[in-house]
Amino acid sequence: MLAARLSLALDEGAFNLPDTGAIAVVAPARDADLSALPRDRTTVITRHFPVHHHFSALGYAVETTARGPYALTVICLPRAKAEARALVAELAPRTDGPLVIDGQKTDGIESLLKDLRKLGDTGAPVVKAHGKLFAYRGAVPENWRAGPQSVSDGGRSFQTAPGVFSADGIDPGSAALAAHLPRDLKGRVIDLGAGWGYLSARALTHQKVTAIDLVEADHLALEAARANITDDRATFHWADALSYQAAPADHVITNPPFHTGRAADPALGQGFIRAAARLLRPKGRLWLVANRHLPYEQTLESHFNTVTPLAEQAGFKVTLAQAPRKSRKG
Numbered sequence: 001m002l003a004a005r006l007s008l009a010l011d012e013g014a015f016n017l018p019d020t021g022a023i024a025v026v027a028p029a030r031d032a033d034l035s036a037l038p039r040d041r042t043t044v045i046t047r048h049f050p051v052h053h054h055f056s057a058l059g060y061a062v063e064t065t066a067r068g069p070y071a072l073t074v075i076c077l078p079r080a081k082a083e084a085r086a087l088v089a090e091l092a093p094r095t096d097g098p099l100v101i102d103g104q105k106t107d108g109i110e111s112l113l114k115d116l117r118k119l120g121d122t123g124a125p126v127v128k129a130h131g132k133l134f135a136y137r138g139a140v141p142e143n144w145r146a147g148p149q150s151v152s153d154g155g156r157s158f159q160t161a162p163g164v165f166s167a168d169g170i171d172p173g174s175a176a177l178a179a180h181l182p183r184d185l186k187g188r189v190i191d192l193g194a195g196w197g198y199l200s201a202r203a204l205t206h207q208k209v210t211a212i213d214l215v216e217a218d219h220l221a222l223e224a225a226r227a228n229i230t231d232d233r234a235t236f237h238w239a240d241a242l243s244y245q246a247a248p249a250d251h252v253i254t255n256p257p258f259h260t261g262r263a264a265d266p267a268l269g270q271g272f273i274r275a276a277a278r279l280l281r282p283k284g285r286l287w288l289v290a291n292r293h294l295p296y297e298q299t300l301e302s303h304f305n306t307v308t309p310l311a312e313q314a315g316f317k318v319t320l321a322q323a324p325r326k327s328r329k330g
């Protein structure tokens, strides 16, 4: 999709590939094909650990934040409007040459194109594969920049950021899971997919918790978690939960993701359940919340000796799974 539109745009002269200078590709999907651009001059900018790992293995320079100046920037449109606008506002002043924006119709490329047409020159967009690509030249409103964003919970305020999970309010599923954590929660806890730290913050109200590892793939979310949790018992890991290694834990708490990039992917949540079984002590416990329709039962049953539904409400379910079966595979 990106590859097809990039090649067509270069063939049609929608923008020119600069002969020299650094090129930034911002927020690409993991399966994005960047072969239309010279690898030795291209830096991939991504917050997401698995994407970072992937492009790094392909030999690209990879960064979590943009520096610049860039001779060409290609922004791959994220779905969250505030995040998309913040990327345009951040990259425009760092780009001396073409500022190219690419995205699917389902991610809102037409609405961004419409907004930018009122502010500057977008040229004629390249239209292909259910998406559009255009080069923008013009001003970007100051209020498109990412400002501080926060949510509150019982008088406590938490920092979030555009595009991170539950940026505008606490997820009701996570709130239900937190309410089901036992009073005597104790020992070592791992929060898989910790986001900006809501579940960990709730777990840390239990005084007998001795340590908590927050494992999160989204760098921006993890930075927010660092700001939100200053408790010495917490350690922060920018990592892929599926391959994360640690000493055996007493508890894993998780509200697993169910999307890979833009696509629904129950296999990712199933991978989180397998990772939890691997990371727990023989008598360890997994505390899980998930949307009711997600097919996690079979994975839970095959990786834990005891699986107990704790609550089912408003479209999600809270489950306790105990005693991982270490020998099971699949």
Ligand SMILES: C[S@@+](CC[C@H](N)C(=O)[O-])C[C@H]1O[C@@H](n2cnc3c(N)ncnc32)[C@H](O)[C@@H]1O
Pocket (backbone or CB within 6 Å): 050, 165, 166, 171, 174, 192, 193, 194, 195, 196, 197, 198, 199, 215, 216, 217, 218, 221, 239, 240, 241, 242, 254, 255, 256, 257, 258
């Ligand atoms: C449903 S959210 C839950 C966030 C937080 N625990 C809460 O309850 O608000 C799932 C989180 O998993 C993160 N995530 C997605 N894939 C991941 C992976 N492979 N490894 C670690 N974290 C991942 C997402 O960035 C997101 O923050």
